[in-house]
């Protein structure tokens with residue numbers, strides 16, 4: 053796998069939530085799913101955002117039909133705080149507050 057891109061995780065000003073909020077998102081190459089790659093990557097991003105940058109929270113929008121990502125978000129300590137329309141469907145709004153253990 054040396055040098056190959058296997059997925060991505062981002063941290064950026066929210067696009068579909070109020071712009072002062074910081075959102076994350078994730079994606080891993082399908083042939084490498086269920087090996088812990090997304091967990092490792094997004095835990096590192098959360099640590100950077102919440103511990104190093106001292107942000108109060110990180111937000112994420114996940115398509116309401118996307119069961120793997122919803123389960124993934126819960127597993128990383130994101131709380132589901134509502135739903136909103138997104139791209140013709142519905143997205144769950146998640147927040148990961150700084151005051152819960154990483």
Ligand SMILES: CC(C)(COP(=O)(O)OP(=O)(O)OC[C@H]1O[C@@H](n2cnc3c(N)ncnc32)[C@H](O)[C@@H]1OP(=O)(O)O)[C@@H](O)C(=O)NCCC(=O)NCCS
Pocket residue numbers: 077078079080081084085086087088089090091092113114115118119120121123124127
């Ligand atoms: C969500 C995604 C990033 C998970 O990547 P991954 O590297 O396979 O994740 P991990 O191996 O770290 O898995 C962590 C947890 O995610 C959840 N999960 C991952 N794949 C799942 C699946 N197919 N079904 C149910 N839960 C799943 C589980 O809770 C899993 O923990 P477990 O294996 O102990 O049950 C990957 O499925 C993906 O890229 N999906 C498509 C892109 C996407 O949906 N992006 C989000 C847009 S908002």
